[in-house]
Amino acid sequence: MSTDDGFREFVREHWGPLTRTAYLLTGDRGHAEDLVQTALEKTHRKWRTVSRMDAPVAYVRKAMVNTAISWRRRRGFGRGTGAGPEPAAAGDPYQQVVDRQRLTTALRALPPKMRAVLVLRYFEDLTEADVAATLGCSVGTVKSQVSRGLQRLRAEMADAPTTTVLQESRA
Structure with a gap:
């Protein structure tokens, strides 16, 4: 493997699905990308251990969920700012x-x-x-x-x- 022990490849493979999940957790595209970055940063610190797990992506998902909950408690991320669009006509x-x-x-x-x-x-x-x-x-x-x-x-x-x-x- 390369010097990053496959972390870059992991990120390339899972970035899209993780970002979609993060968007559903936060409701905001920018916060979703920040959430994925933060979770991946936490994962990278422990990558040697995480990469040997049966499902490293599950570890990242858990980090995302925990971080999203923490952010919402501290800063209010993910709270809806409006009621959304008006219902469309039949x-x-x-x-x-x-x-x-x-x-x-x-x-x-x-x-x-x-x-x-x-x-x-x-x-x-x-x-x-x-x-x-x-x-x-x-x-x-x-x-x-x-x-x-x-x-x-x-x-x-x-x-x-x-x-x-x-x-x-x-x-």
């Missing part, structure tokens, strides 16, 4: 974009840990056990956070009949 070809923006706005309004559980479970497609391991909590906590989070998202999205809402159909 038959509007841009409805999917509006729906996605409304869902992102609703997601940003959730508490950080609840948002992290939903992002890891449904966006990253992790199992409940993997989410629990990433966040350092029990599977029961993940299940309850998923249930409450989806309930809150559905309530927020309920006023738009054409909106596609996350389904709680995964076992």
Whole structure:
């Protein structure tokens, strides 16, 4: 391997997916990039150990979630500043974009840990056990956070009949 023991290649391979996850955690593209940079900086310091793990990307995700929660507590990052776009008229070809923006706005309004559980479970497609391991909590906590989070998202999205809402159909 090169002198960086594969860290640069790891970053090249995972930058896009990590940034998308970070965006869902923060709700802001600039903060998302800062979050990924910070998590990767923390990872780089321990890269020799992390690179030998079964899933180094899980370590980075956990660092991102912990950092995002810490930032939100300290500085208020990730808080929605507006209500988002107005609902589109029926038959509007841009409805999917509006729906996605409304869902992102609703997601940003959730508490950080609840948002992290939903992002890891449904966006990253992790199992409940993997989410629990990433966040350092029990599977029961993940299940309850998923249930409450989806309930809150559905309530927020309920006023738009054409909106596609996350389904709680995964076992």
